Amino acid sequence: MTQTVRRTLGRPGAVSLKPYRKLLAPIGEREAALRELGDAELTEAALNLAGAEFPYERAELIELCAVVREAARRTLDERPFDVQLLGMMALLDGRVVEMATGEGKTLVGAMAAAGFALRDRRVHLLSVNDYLARRDAEWMRPLYDMLGVAPSWIAEDSTTIQRREAYAADVTYVSVSELGFDVLRDRLATDPGDLVVPDPDIALIDEADSVLVDEARVPLVLAGAAEAVEADADMAQLVRRLRPQVDYEVDSEGRNVQLTTTGIERVEAELGGVDLYSEEYADSLAQLNLALHAHALLKRDVHYVISDGEVKLIDESRGRVAMLQRWPDGLQAAVEAKEQLQASETGEILDSITVQALVLRYPTLCGMTGTAMAVAEPLREFYELEVAVIPPNLPCVRNDHATRLYATPEEKEDALVEQVLDIHEQGRPILIGTQDVAESERIAARLDKENLDCAVLNAKNDADEAAVIAEAGTYGAITVSTQMAGRGTDIRLGGSDMADRERVVAAGGLYVLGYGRYPSSRLDDQLRGRAGRQGDPGSSRFLVSIEDHLIASTMPEARQFDAASDGEITDPAWASAVDRAQRIAEGQLMELHRNTWRYSKLIDVQREVVLEHRAKVLHQDLGDEQVRSDCPERHADLVDEVGEDEVARAARLITLYHLDRGWTDHLAFLNQLREGIHLRMLGRRDPLDEFNADAVPVFKGFLDQARERAAQTFAEVSVTDGTIDVAAAGVKRPSSTWTYMVHDRPFGSDIDNIVGKARRLSRSSG
Structure with missing residues (x-):
């Protein structure tokens, strides 16, 4: 059974586009007149809009859209579609714009940023990483130059002088983390001349759902030199000897771990007969809990990778290395001890700020993403932002096939390989989305055994992502990747040069296979959205196992399923259970x-x-x-x-x-x-x-x-x-000072204390 996706002109709860649509005809008329102007005259027309009050009056908005469209045509050889103008106007009204993958959000953001800047508003265009900040600023620079607007960008290696100059520009492209770290450093300035970041004005946020929802609770930290936190290597060794389900138990969500009564007795005996829950051994208990958390809950190639002798965290929403992120110092040291690595530099927290508090400093917020309606409620609750859904320029004809459900991971993997073999014979390029690094490498190895060559994109090689993604649409290509959200590069049918486009189109376009559903439906949609861009043909399907973490962690009763039956599970009740598990996970987040x-x-x-x-x-x-x-x-x-x-x-x-x-x-x-x-x-x-x-x-x-x-x-x-x-x-x-992001806090450490004491009392009274 297949379902053809066709976006409507609007969705319940979204901002109406009617006021913007009424301006499209007069914009086209004015654009025709602007074609007669020289480049200098077009720049003058843009500057004539400068200096007046914001927001734009109707006639001024028509002039702005016409000027920007003509400037983009001349400088970028891209004449913005009507839907891109709708997106621009919605951004200028302070909305979060939902536009599908491949619909040109980068250009829409630049046009809106220029519109703000021409009214003497200072714009910070916030991206998810340094690469996109630099790429987009340089890509859009010719457009900005013709409009008389000065763009700039900031990267991790930018000097203080370069940062100050960049923030002085009309439009500054900067990653959320770099902006946050600059704000934190300014908060410790001892001379007015040392300040770098100007007063906040406009924040235009790329991948707005990821930044405003997924990363909103992540604290950015400024730390100062202090006594190093050293993990107990002996404790790490002790924890390695503990037996799961015998000496310790992990809860169904995989977020908490605690010793059993047997485990308490074993640990106390190995530590020399101590009373682990007495005040005297409080430090030992804390070290034990950290070591146990690192051992049982944090998995290599799932939550982190080892690269260049360091523990590097993986951004779970993007499947790539989370630059500058670390766990709180004690847990970070425990993971380093687990992996037998040298402890990294640590210190006391001088100041911190959450991403949510960072962006709420701005009087005006707006943003763009491919999946905004799914988070319309938190955007409204936490930021008072409304969503405007922009239809695609061409109807989306992607076929989203129904999710296939299997009893075990082994059956799911066999089904994946079988489907890849079948699709590959047709010559269609295939993109396989996996949950983590370990899974991507296991799938790639399995495909290799079937003599299927594939490119792998994960946190271990994300520096190559642009090149890998650019060729993922080549005839017969197979790409295995962790989460595709925020990759910033479109998959063009026929490869980067689109030389084989017609052959790939004739074969049916890109086929996206999701190897498991994600904890958020938005991540599913972002993976699906890689196929069917700009009216291209394409397909998608997700394969799920009852033993997948999403289902097992949110629906413990699923473990009792009778797996005696072979092949796909077609019971409608189980099919709806997958959606229910995802809704539970979204509710928890x-x-x-x-x-x-x-x-x-x-x-x-x-x-x-x-x-x-x-x-x-x-x-x-x-x-x-x-x-x-x-x-x-x-x-x-x-x-x-x-x-x-x-x-x-x-x-x-x-x-x-x-x-x-x-x-x-x-x-x-x-x-x-x-x-x-x-x-x-x-x-x-x-x-x-x-x-x-x-x-x-x-x-x-x-x-x-x-x-x-x-x-x-x-x-x-x-x-x-x-x-x-x-x-x-x-x-x-x-x-010395340094910056990082605290990825997570160890959950339940105090609850573990309570449980441990209760078990001790129960044991002694028995």
Whole structure:
């Protein structure tokens, strides 16, 4: 049974496109007139739109669309389709635009960014990685130049000077992580001239669903040098000897692991007869829990890979190495001990910001993606954003075949190989989407045994992704890849040069095979969307096993299925169970996002209070004003000795130091509080209420305490060679800082404590 996908002009809950459609005819008329202008005259027409109020009036919007369309035709040899103009107008209205893969989102984003910039709005076009930031900025530069708009881009290796210059441009292409790290570094600046990021204005977000939903709960971290966290290698060895289901148990979701009574007895015996749950051995218990988490829950080539002697995390939503990401320090060290690697550099967290808090700094948000309607609810709930669904330029005629269900992974794999052999004989290019690195390599090896050559794209070779994807549409090609979301390169039928396009079209186009359904229907849709671009023929099918993690983790009852029957499972009840398992997984992720947002909301409010005060110290000499008031005699003496400017400088450095030091300590307190707050559940108390009840009073005296410490330090400073020596008074910044993203937190560590104590009590009473 097949289902032909045809996008409608709109969907329930989406923004109406009627107001935009009414402008298409007059835009076409104005475009015809602009054809008569020279390039310089066209640039002048664009600049005539500059400087006025935003948003555009109707006549101005028509002029903008016509000018931009003609400029794109001349500079990029691409005349934007009507649907691309609809997308541009929706972005200018602050919407999240849903456009299918291959419909030209890069050009739509550039046109909208230029439209904002011509009204003197500063635009940050946020991408998912550095490669796309640079590629898109350079690709669209001719268009920007003709419109009189200055574009720029930022990469991980950009210097401070290059970053400052890039942010000064009209449109800055930058990855979300690099922007976040620049914001964090600015928050520790001690001189106004050191600031890099300007005040936020417009954020136009590529892959908006991934950034605003999937990564929203990911904290970006600025760390400073501190005593290294070393994992216990002996503990890692001990955990390796423990037996699953005997000494420890993993929950059905694969998120928590805990020792059994037998496991507790074994560990305590191997540690010399200790009482593992006594206060004396609390550190040992913490090391054990981390080692057990690393051993039982984090799988090599699934959650991370080993490359160049380092543990590199895999972005689960994209199937590639997550640059600069790491787990919290203790867990990171435990994984390194598990793999017998040298512990990486670590330190205390100086500051952090979630991706959600980062983008919410912008007064105006908009974005684009191929799958926005599936997350319309969280976009509305967390960002007050509405979705505009843009129809494809040509009808989509891709055939999405019904999912095939099998009892075991072995049967699923056999079915995959059989289908690949059949499709390959037709000459159709095939794209196989897998769940993780290990799976992609296993499938590739199986295909090799069948004498089927294939290209593999996963986290171990994602540097080659553009070249691999570009040829995935070649006649007879087979490509095995982890998640395709955010790859940024279209699969063109016939290969990168489309030399064999007609032959591939005649064969039926690209065939997408999903080797298992993803935890999110959006990821399924993004994989399907690689076929059938711009009206091309294509097909897709997903193969699922009842033992797949998605089903086993969300529907434990599925394990009781009688697998005696061979071949495909055609029972309609089981077919609907796959969709139900996916909805459960999506609900769990949504609740995790919502829960993270609830906890971080208070932290963000407190941080804003500190930042507002810090800005006054940095820009308005508030620190000098305060120490003058708190230490009048010492202040007057120092002014006489070294002058007012030097005293103001020292006061600023001292005050900023105590604000930053205080926030670092407060952040550590909040992290510790949150990790242990679930213990309050035993008393039938709401953890969030308890968190707020403890966090609010502690913060009340924050600014007063920072001021008192600054006054005390100022009173003790000495003068050396005509300069106030603040370092001698203890004002010392970390010798080095670095940035990373915290991928996840170990779940249930405190619950494990409770379970362990309960088992000990049960054993002793028995």
